[in-house]
Amino acid sequence: MSSSTFPNRRSVLQSGLGAVAAEWLLQRDLRAAASANPLAPKVPHFAPRAKRVIFLFMVGAPSSIDMFDPKPALTKYSGQKLPASFGKVVSQFTGGDTPLLPSPWEFKQYGQSGIPVSSLSPHVAQCVDDICFVRSFYTESTVHAPAMYQVHSGRVLTGYPSMGAWVTYGLGSPADNLPAYVVMPQPEGTPEGGTPCWSAGFLPAVYQGTLLRSGPSPILHLKPPDSVTPERQKNTLDLLQQMNRLDSRPGDSEHAARIASYELAFKMQSAAPEAVDLSKESDATKRLYGMDDKKTYDFGSRLLLARRLIERGTRFVQIYSGGGPVSIQWDAHKDLVLNHEKMAGLTDKPVAGLLKDLKSRGLLDDTLVIWGSEFGRLPMSEGGNGRDHNPHGYTMWFAGGGVKGGRIVGETDEFGLNAIGERYHMRDFHATVLHLLGLDQHKLFYLHNGRNEKLTDFGGTVIDKVFA
Amino acid sequence: MRKVVSVLLCAALSATAAPIDPREEAFIGNRRSYWAFQKVVRPAVPANGAANPIDNFIREGLKAKKLTPSSEASKRTLIRRASLDLTGMPPANAEVEAFLKDNAKDAYEKLVDRLLASPAYGERWALKWLDVVRYADTNGYELDAERPQAWRYRDYVINSFNSGKPYDRFLMEQIAGDELYPGNSDALIATGFLRAGPRHVVGGNTDEEVNRQEVLLEMTLGVSNTFLGLTVGCARCHNHKFDPITQADHYRIQAIMAATDLKEIEYATKEEKQKRDVSAKALMARIKPLDDEIAAIEKPYREQLKEAKKLLLTPAHRAVLDIPKDKRTPEQEVLAKEANKQIGLSWDEVVNALPPDVKAKRAAIRAERHKIALDEPEEVPTAFAVANMEKAPVTHILKIGDPKHKLDTVEPAFLSVLGGLDAPKGPADRRSAFAKWLADPAHPLTARVMANRIWQFRMGSGIVSTPNDFGQLGGRPSNRPLLDWLAAEFVSSGWNVRHLDRLIVTSAAYRQSADIDESKASVDADNKLYWRMNQRRLEGESLRDGVLQASGKLNPKQFGAPIKTPIEPEIYDIIFTEGEPDNLWPLPKDRSEVYRKSIYLLNKRTVRLPMLTNFDQPDAITSCPVRAVSTHALQALSLLNSAFMQEQSEALAARVNTVCRKGGAACQIRTAYELTLQRPPRPKEQQMARQFLTQKRMPLEDFCKALLNRHEFVYIP
DSSP: OOTTTSOOHHHHHHHTOOHHHHHHHHHHHHHHHHHHOTTSOOOOSSOOSOSEEEEEEETTOOOGGGTTSOOHHHHHTTTSOOOGGGOOOOOSSOOSOSOBOOOSSOEEEETTTTEEEETTOTTGGGGGGGEEEEEEEOOSOSSHHHHHHHHHHSSSSSSSOOHHHHHHHHHOOSOSSSOSEEEEOOTTOOOTTOGGGGOOTTSOGGGSOEEOOSSSOOSTTSSOOTTSOHHHHHHHHHHHHHHHHHHOOTTOHHHHHHHHHHHHHHHHHHHHHHHTOGGGSOHHHHHHTTTTSHHHHHHHHHHHHHHHHHHTTOOEEEEEEOOSSGGGSSOOSSOHHHHHHHHHHHHHHHHHHHHHHHHHTTOGGGEEEEEEOSOEEOSBOBTTTBOOEEOSSEEEEEESTTOOSSEEEOEEOTTSSSEESSOBOHHHHHHHHHHHTTOOTTTOEEEETTEEEETTTTOOOOOGGGTO | OHHHHHHHHHHHHHSOOSOOOHHHHHHHGGGGGSGGGSOOOOOOOOOSSOSSHHHHHHHHHHHHTTOOOOOBOOHHHHHHHHHHHHHSSOOOHHHHHHHHHOOOTTHHHHHHHHHHTSHHHHHHHHHHHHHHTTOOSBOOTTTOOBOTTTHHHHHHHHHHHHHTOOHHHHHHHHHHHHHHSTTOHHHHHHGGGGGOSOOOOOOSSOOHHHHHHHHHHHHHHHHIIIIIOSOGGGGSSSSOSSSSOOHHHHHHHHHHHTTEEEEEEEOOOHHHHHHHHHHHHHHHHHHHHHHHHHHHHHHHHHHHHHHHHHHHSOHHHHHHHTSOGGGOOHHHHHHHHHHHHHHOOOHHHHHHHSOHHHHHHHHHHHHHHHHHHTTOOOOOOEEEEEEEOSSOOOEEEEGGGOTTSEEEEEOOBOOGGGTOOBOOSSSSSHHHHHHHHHHOTTOTTHHHHHHHHHHHHHHSSOSSSOTTOOSTTSOOOTTHHHHHHHHHHHHHTTSOHHHHHHHHHTSHHHHBOOOOOHHHHTTOTTOTTOSSOOOEEOOHHHHHHHHHHHHTOOBOOOOSSOBOOOOOHHHHTTSOOSSOTTSSSOOOSSGGGGGBOGGGBOOBTTBOOHHHHTTTOOOSSSOOSSOOOOOOHHHHHHHHHOHHHHHHHHHHHHHHHHHOTTOOHHHHHHHHHHHHHSSOOOHHHHHHHHIIIIISOOOHHHHHHHHHHSHHHHEEO
8 A cells, every 4th residue: 555645644643633533544554454464464362382383184083092092901801892881882883892902003112201102103202202192182073074173173063264274364474475374185185074174164265274285386376377478477467466556546455455465476476386395405304204215205295395384484284194095094994004004104204204303493492283183093993903983082292382292191091992081172172272372262253143253162271281 | 815924923923922931031131122123114214305215314324424425436337336236247348338328317227127137137146145045066074965956946046036036935935935835846946945054964873863953953044044134043052142042942943943854856747757767778878888897807806806805814704704694603794794894995906906008998998988977867857855744853952052962842933032923833834934924024134134135235235234143243233224214115015126126226325436535434434324335346256257258258058957167186186085086077068068157156065166265255154144355365376377267368369359350459459448347448558558468569368367357357346
């Protein structure tokens, strides 16, 4: 907005127009700033521990009791039924009457904290002193998608904004030339919950997750078709902006915002390919992420992309392991060993690489890394060698961003079926993440169809053991 | 007949209601006197010299703040504004020229009448209505399957607005068409309204009670958001925090729907069905050989894979497979089931086992199969509708909305604060009683809510700024006498939507300039009193339609099954499937179909078209009464760089060149301006264009693309 067409506040005050007019101009300026770039950075409600989030989501539900929550009782009672005192256990495909299946993997203690991790995650095991494991989360559906929606948006229903959308709505983004909220699905296919997992719900579309890939055109429509040269593109844009200036009426903040959006688009055209250009990274860094191994190349390169994006100001990065065909998800209804060896093999080294890399660059202090899924898996077997879904108690973990590492919070029963003691709902999960980001769950709301909607709905409990 | 019903219900509405629970009465208390619950009393039109009653009310509102209306917009602006507003399409150049030359006093009124009679009028209204009822062609959630017959409801909506169906009838058909108008297929299709929302459909052990509660909740949200303008959904877990709606009220309205079953009802003739059967069989006969061929190709590899997997089985598991099924003991049967699960094959295991040449051959056969499948005959006409159950299930109040925590039972009834009339207790006619209660001319909300929607649609903001929420948390009417007058006028015109549209669009308030006067803005920045016309951005749908109109590619065909348009590979990839992802988005055989108007495109809840979603197309999951208008870089990118915009810019350039056969920048510039903005270029614009085309020697298609991105093209002036 040009200053020539508008009196600014100072000139109004100097001219003696009075406080009312000055107040109105202040309001107008704030409104104009917000409408010129709705993603402009905003001040959090209180001092944040974390400034940005990388959320690693394991699609299909890894088995907590085979990775981070050892259950020796399963070996002791192997092949037996769950005691009747547990009542009827309902899952998606089994009825709870199948025999208990011990974990095929060995657990060992790691780090100064001595936290147990199974042989599925030898690399993440090296990082336990930076990780806080919360073993007693639960979701409210035995079906993947509704449970995924609950983890992402707080409700088992669709139509609600995802956590990344709420965070960018609340905090904006320091990067005006990159998307504020980036999503990287598994190349083989979309996660079961699909687009509602990163949608803006009823928030304006600007807060939805932006799909990002590596390569010369990482964002949809970033580049014109090949036939259009950069020179042509630049000239078209210049002509367009000249014409748009002709169309702009004085005082029209929406037109000003449109002109600004084309400028940002132009900046993004050079910034985004630079941000995703992994050739600038050293071989040592690439090795750290497992990019020297075919198996870990994909996930490693996506995690390295995540680091490059958050370095450049992206606020929230959502990455999925698993999607598309059943064989590329953590959904081990049959052949738990084959499935989890494969999926953990694709991700363990890259995840540890990300934590180490962030730490060595000093980024882990204010970057929150979350590892999670829609639920865990049952202690009983399915089809003899698999496990069905278990939303009743499962592990997710946090690292960085003010999180106290080397810590275990919450527990499940001796078989790993139910969370016991301090059980944590997704409302608590979200309240905790918002808190780490300096956002008060009750102050972050949006009026929609007569209700001040919040990520945590009725409100959750901030799990302070995660960081205090 | 309608009058008789009205009179009867009028009496009922004012009669003493059935006794209300004292606790509920205490909760409602004096909030019964809230403005929106008061009967509409037609206000006297203020005498201040304006010709259109709307302007008399607007002038009064402005006078109170010492504001004056803006001057009338130019004729060019008016025809563009009215055309985009009433039909969603820009005017043709010839129409603009004719309008400019028409010096008759009623030239504008004639223009408005022509636009109101256009078949596009109903299409335009449908875009708005479908936002409110959150219509889509798919179920939503992970599988997001298509609802092959749902589109008939979309066509019903278009036809209803075009045919001038009275709004009370429109309302009654949608809530209770099956009960009120038996044997009328249109009324049956109308009940698709009750099923318009998302629905979770998935396999495995899901809880029927939970599923049913979700269906009832969606129905309750649908009627209360759309017709009542109250957020009854908020009273699902507890009494409403702001409005006198008790939790019991929420479940009483659920009880209205409790006996309502979702049902596909065929209404085709015998001949239609036979004809369909014959063509479906003929198609199967073409497809089956290909399926057989694929099965034959896969067979040896499937067997090999299975044998390999068998070797990994425990000896016990392996052994039971050799025992014939009828000879197995129950324990052996359990083992056999496990064994079969363990040796089961997914499609990708099979495909990955094929040698490259076999894989290629199989892919070619599948491609051929998908091509043939495009010839599938259209389904026989079926209403995506509802029907009543034999017996009405009991309705309970649910503790925090959880069907596992049942509290007291409730009977079907309406809102206590509005008199709380009871509905029939049997399974039948609950909905028709509810519909008649809503459609009663004396109902304080129904007419106000719709009059406000019509106003908001045309003026860009509602007199009540929250059209789905007339409650405490919603906006107060910025001009209550105007709202009430519009509501009264709406009812006395026979609930005639077009009548209200005409009144609004011919008012001076609508015809004024949208320019911003800083001094007036300092008094009323949000233009709540309408001292100027609001400038509005086109919806993504209308923008796409306008681009197609300019390029000459628009296929004006109306109605029918939804169309898939080409999508980017990135978007194709987000279609969720665990199956083979090679035919998830079949494009129509007749490629001109991909240029149909946006209202006819497949609206899939989890796969949004970037150009539409970047322009704030709602997600069709919750009711959207007012679209957000967000402006951001990704929006600019899709309007500049998408394959669609490139293709249409080229088509527009080609169209310009058919007019300017001899070439020449002057002709090209003028023609491109006329096809996009329906006006000649101004000298400054001429100069910019010449510099671009002749000095910089940039291609015409790029010039066209810039025009299609321009504010003037993207906004209703």
